[in-house]
Amino acid sequence: MTSPLPLSIDNLSFNRGGQSVLEKVSLRIEGPGLYGLIGPNGGGKSTLLNLILGLLNPTSGQIRVFDKPPAKAASKIGFVPQAAKFDREFPVTLKGLVETGLLGPKLWSRNSAKSKQSRVNEALKAAKVEPLAKRALSALSGGELQRGLIARALATNPEMLLFDEPTASVDHSHAASLFELMCKLGQHRPIIVVSHDLAQIAAHCDQVFCMEHKLWEAPEKPTAASLANQIFGGEVHCHRKEECTQCHS
Numbered sequence: 001m002t003s004p005l006p007l008s009i010d011n012l013s014f015n016r017g018g019q020s021v022l023e024k025v026s027l028r029i030e031g032p033g034l035y036g037l038i039g040p041n042g043g044g045k046s047t048l049l050n051l052i053l054g055l056l057n058p059t060s061g062q063i064r065v066f067d068k069p070p071a072k073a074a075s076k077i078g079f080v081p082q083a084a085k086f087d088r089e090f091p092v093t094l095k096g097l098v099e100t101g102l103l104g105p106k107l108w109s110r111n112s113a114k115s116k117q118s119r120v121n122e123a124l125k126a127a128k129v130e131p132l133a134k135r136a137l138s139a140l141s142g143g144e145l146q147r148g149l150i151a152r153a154l155a156t157n158p159e160m161l162l163f164d165e166p167t168a169s170v171d172h173s174h175a176a177s178l179f180e181l182m183c184k185l186g187q188h189r190p191i192i193v194v195s196h197d198l199a200q201i202a203a204h205c206d207q208v209f210c211m212e213h214k215l216w217e218a219p220e221k222p223t224a225a226s227l228a229n230q231i232f233g234g235e236v237h238c239h240r241k242e243e244c245t246q247c248h249s
C-alpha cells in the first residue's frame, strides 16, 4: 500500500469579504524536505497555512492532508507561531510551554504521565533548549523562545510541521541556526516555512513557492536576489543614507 501524500491542494480558492485572497492554488508535497513559502505582505501565505490547519474552509477547490480533510488530520500537524507575536509575560516556564503542546484531548488521554514527560524532554533536546527548561518565558531571548515554540510543536511528534516567519525577531546568526535546525527536522517530515528571509530561504529550502494570491514555483537553486526579483520585480538593493528621500527632503 502506498503511503498517503502529506499535502495535496487542487484548484483552491479562498475569498474573504467578497475579495479574492487565494486564486486557483494547486500544490503537492510528496515527502520530507524543507519547503519555503514566500511572497509580499498580504499575498495570502498565512491564509494558506490556516487552510492547511483546517482553521478556514476553502471557497472552492480541495485540500487533503495525509489524504484526509485538514480538520481530521490536525493531530498530524505541528504549528510553530512567530515568537514575536507570543506573549512573553505569560507566567510559565519553557518546559511548561512545551507541555501545552500535548494538551489536545486525544493526545492527553492516550499517553501516560511518564511517556508525556519523555516526549517533552525529547522535544526540548531536539530543539536544543534542554538547559533552558526551567527558565520563565520572560527570561528568554527571542531566539530562545522561538526554539521553545519549536519544541512545543515537536512534543506531539508531528508528521508535518508548519512555521510562520520563525526568523522575524532574530539576528542573522540565530536565523541561520534556526534554518539549519529546520533542515535537520525536514529530513524526517515535510516542513513548510513562511518567511521573508530570502537569503535563508534560498540557502536552505529544497523547493520554494511564491504566493501573491496565485502560487507559482521558484526555479531550482534560487538566490536571494532572484527570489526578490521574482516576487517584487526588482533586485535586492542596499540603500545608502544619501539615497533616502526623507533624510534629504
Ligand SMILES: Nc1ncnc2c1ncn2[C@@H]1O[C@H](COP(=O)(O)OP(=O)(O)OP(=O)(O)O)[C@@H](O)[C@H]1O
Residues within 6 Å of the ligand: 016, 021, 039, 040, 041, 042, 043, 044, 045, 046, 047, 048
Ligand atoms: N482576519 C482577517 N479579516 C479580514 N481580512 C484578513 C484577515 N486576515 C487576513 N486578512 C487579509 O487577507 C489578505 C491575506 O493576508 P495574509 O495574512 O494571508 O497574507 P500574508 O501573505 O501572510 O501577509 P504577511 O506577509 O504580511 O504576513 C490580506 O489582504 C489581509 O489583509
